[in-house]
Amino acid sequence: MFDFLKSPILTFQEFISLAGRATINIVRRPFYANDMMIQMDVIGVGSLPITVLIGFFSGAVMALQMSRALSQYGATGQVGQITAITLVREMGPVLTALLVAGRNASGIASELGSMKVTEQIDAMRALGTDPVKKLVTPRLLAMCCTLPLLTILADMIGIIGGFIVAVPMLRLTTTEQYWNNAWRSLEYNDIAQGLLKPLVFAFIIALVGCLYGIRTTGGTQGVGRATTQAVVVASVWIFVFTFLITRVFVNL
Amino acid sequence: MSSSVLKFENVSLSFDGVENVLDNVSLEMHAGDTLIILGAAGAGKTVMVKIALGLLGSTSGRITLFGQDVTKFTEPQWFTIRPRIGMLFQEGGLFDSLTIEENVAYPLVNRTKMTAEQAKPKVEEALKFVELGHTLDKFPSELSGGMRRRVGIARAAVSDPDLLLYDSPTAGLDPITANRIMALIIQEREIRNATSAIISHRFQDGHMMANFRYNPESKKLERMPEDSPLRQRTRFLVMHDGRIVFEGNERELDASRDPYVSKFSMHRSIH
Ligand SMILES: Nc1ncnc2c1ncn2[C@@H]1O[C@H](COP(=O)(O)OP(=O)(O)O)[C@@H](O)[C@H]1O
Numbered sequence A: 001m002f003d004f005l006k007s008p009i010l011t012f013q014e015f016i017s018l019a020g021r022a023t024i025n026i027v028r029r030p031f032y033a034n035d036m037m038i039q040m041d042v043i044g045v046g047s048l049p050i051t052v053l054i055g056f057f058s059g060a061v062m063a064l065q066m067s068r069a070l071s072q073y074g075a076t077g078q079v080g081q082i083t084a085i086t087l088v089r090e091m092g093p094v095l096t097a098l099l100v101a102g103r104n105a106s107g108i109a110s111e112l113g114s115m116k117v118t119e120q121i122d123a124m125r126a127l128g129t130d131p132v133k134k135l136v137t138p139r140l141l142a143m144c145c146t147l148p149l150l151t152i153l154a155d156m157i158g159i160i161g162g163f164i165v166a167v168p169m170l171r172l173t174t175t176e177q178y179w180n181n182a183w184r185s186l187e188y189n190d191i192a193q194g195l196l197k198p199l200v201f202a203f204i205i206a207l208v209g210c211l212y213g214i215r216t217t218g219g220t221q222g223v224g225r226a227t228t229q230a231v232v233v234a235s236v237w238i239f240v241f242t243f244l245i246t247r248v249f250v251n252l
Numbered sequence B: 001m002s003s004s005v006l007k008f009e010n011v012s013l014s015f016d017g018v019e020n021v022l023d024n025v026s027l028e029m030h031a032g033d034t035l036i037i038l039g040a041a042g043a044g045k046t047v048m049v050k051i052a053l054g055l056l057g058s059t060s061g062r063i064t065l066f067g068q069d070v071t072k073f074t075e076p077q078w079f080t081i082r083p084r085i086g087m088l089f090q091e092g093g094l095f096d097s098l099t100i101e102e103n104v105a106y107p108l109v110n111r112t113k114m115t116a117e118q119a120k121p122k123v124e125e126a127l128k129f130v131e132l133g134h135t136l137d138k139f140p141s142e143l144s145g146g147m148r149r150r151v152g153i154a155r156a157a158v159s160d161p162d163l164l165l166y167d168s169p170t171a172g173l174d175p176i177t178a179n180r181i182m183a184l185i186i187q188e189r190e191i192r193n194a195t196s197a198i199i200s201h202r203f204q205d206g207h208m209m210a211n212f213r214y215n216p217e218s219k220k221l222e223r224m225p226e227d228s229p230l231r232q233r234t235r236f237l238v239m240h241d242g243r244i245v246f247e248g249n250e251r252e253l254d255a256s257r258d259p260y261v262s263k264f265s266m267h268r269s270i271h
């Protein structure tokens, strides 16, 4: 009767088991530091330009949207606060994560998927290397290091984007007031959830990408399927978790 | 009787949704044996050798390697026994991101304490053996299908394993390249004296393994004498839908009247 639940539950089980093994391997020898550096370059440096772009426009569009609402209440001076808070709490982490999911969950899934269907992963095991240690752990660590940094960058660029719209463009407020307002409004709570979210998303993106890659079956077609699934599944989980984390922080 | 290398006792495997990919398979290989595993695509040949290497687990049955019961081995335990087995993968399994030299050195550098420098002479020798001494710095994507197969053979054999498993070494190759690969495998068998299992869907491959040996003096393949012990030790196995439907020597294979089995024998045209 509940047969339709079997496959998602099995997948979830595999996910948890992979997460456990990948995490334990962080403290076990050997360390593949070189692989981690390469991944940090692929994920972090590779995502820089697009993070800057997306960050800038999300901040700009926030300020633009808010300008009308705020002027209705005669509160245009608050534009800095609103931009900063929405960016740091929500938009920065989620947009950056979705972007990196699109770029790198797919990249990881297709890379590991091709390795799976060409039996490189089997060969690795046959030749004495644990694929989780060699492939999954470096990607997980690289993602956990780079995604929070990318998010901070997106937040900062976004606040600058909001500034450009609010001050030189629409003259909603003064330069000094915008920055003061933006800076003062951020509380410990905002920063904490703004940094916890990218860390959780990093886990989701790296592990979903790796899981769908490693599970690939059915040749080249299978690689395409795994890639698409990884992006969709990672994106959905990002939204679920941003809700859950926000739910917790709202009450703090 | 020489020692048992590999033993399957009633080994079965079902995947989620696919029943009996292997169905009650029993077989045994002794040191110095050559086993030729024939069967159509999807018969379970790859699955069988992957179970022998611990890359897949069995659902039931008992597996013994070098006299050791490995049925319940954990992955770290498998890491201790896999160095004794060399495998050529059907899809190649060469690491895209490594050069040919690094690929062939991988089993040596990764499993022993050898450095890349120390491994180099052995790597060069293994590659020269498969006539690819000039490709050290190339990447797998720069080689042809037949060349990649030969690199795979070099990597499987470089660490002098006691058991060599070749998964479909001639699949997808033209007849000339395929025969060249088979000649290399026969040469490898003669020189390393390893126990070998060869998966194939071509009856010619089995025929070559069963009838030819490599003569190190003349450096040529030659027909084995009728009473050669190697001939006695070459057995054929035909698989169909996860089951072993035939086991025996070449004469018995040729004599088989079973329509499926005879598709893999030299005299299949008679039927
Ligand atoms: N990971 C897997 N999950 C489900 N079915 C599989 C898996 N691997 C192999 N099979 C199935 O097992 C059967 C035997 O496959 P295989 O051993 O690769 O055949 P072959 O004899 O051509 O090497 C096929 O029907 C294949 O679809």
Ligand SMILES: [Mg+2]
Pocket: B045, B046, B047, B090, B168
């Ligand atoms: Mg196969």
